[in-house]
Amino acid sequence: MSEISRNGAGASGQPGRIGIGLELDAVHMKILEVLRENGRISVSALAERVGISRANAYTRFEALRADGAIKRFTAEIDHVRTGLGITALIFVTVRQQMWKQFRAELARMPEVEYCAITTGQHDAMIQVRMSDVAEVHAMVTDRLANIPAVKATETVFILDEVLRRPYVLPSDRDKARPVRRAAQEASGDVPLGKMRFVGAAEGRAALRKDG
């Protein structure tokens, strides 16, 4: 039931701007880099890996937590082992003016792992974990369908989760190696034709107001 930070694609605050609080320097970033890989590392070991003193590491660690740059520490669990081996994505079309109700209902659905409001054909995407396909069907038809705010849904199943990185950082960008296709790069010939961007549906501008 954790409300997480708004991304605000254009609307709220400049992206890239570090919040009102702490100014994050290179050392802070390095700390985050270590912590996202190993959330249980001791602060002493962290200090060593980052190359700062223990006291400094404690100060920064606490500052990052207090500031909210680190939201929480969590254990990644193997859902297949715990009996929730089926994952589905449900794309939801929400009746305008009923966002508030939609969000309230979401809070009552603990089997929902993730929910994001998106541009494009649908309004929201929710990810659920279930023990079998029938349960997904029941969830969609019995629970979601009974929410007046839900106008329509479209469900797809996840066949394989190829990767999940423990939270991306800007420093990752530098590690990116562009695909080497000499001929294409030389001519600047990028096949734009096969790409498609989908903007927000009509009426979505009022999202924040009634959400």
Add this chain to the structure above:
Amino acid sequence: MSEISRNGAGASGQPGRIGIGLELDAVHMKILEVLRENGRISVSALAERVGISRANAYTRFEALRADGAIKRFTAEIDHVRTGLGITALIFVTVRQQMWKQFRAELARMPEVEYCAITTGQHDAMIQVRMSDVAEVHAMVTDRLANIPAVKATETVFILDEVLRRPYVLPSDRDKARPVRRAAQEASGDVPLGKMRFVGAAEGRAALRKDG
């Protein structure tokens, strides 16, 4: 670059079946419940919260880790603070027989936080974090478009991440409260019409073989 467990919606192993390793009992689940909320809790405090001895907690903690039920511990980071305030979902249509190449290219893209292979209109969904919208555009047109395995893409932006739960457990299901709509429940009248399930695209059956 972490390969995560397969979900296998029907293909591999029964869902709900606890793997070859450890049999997870109620105490294991309770441990996971605590650990997903607070990944940095000490084993002593964990033992107390779960109601078992310290020694037992150590044994079970180690067993869960060794068994793979706990995959890793990680820090949840506020992406807005770290300068990656823009999140996008890119739905990718992959050329059949080129899954292996597609996966290889994904490994070289650190800005990709999540990738799942899905049923439905598209073949895969990837989630990326960027500092601005232009970077998403560059990523899609310059990097993804240059991968021969990518036939087409469709990009949507995430306007708001309403919730992210630190990994769902079966016990969460019991907390689910169905929507109370007396009239509808009495008559069993569920508006199935507004729901849609989308199966795998043609040729996706060979997914595992060339992936």
Add this chain to the structure above:
DNA sequence: GTTGAAATTAGTACGAA
């Protein structure tokens, strides 16, 4: 922001229930 010492806590080993 750093170092080093004291106090506290974590992790291990082992015998008993």
Add this chain to the structure above:
DNA sequence: TTCGTACTAATTTCAAC
């Protein structure tokens, strides 16, 4: 298996620099 205790090693806190 699980618990309780004792022992050892490590971490956190706090001080002075």
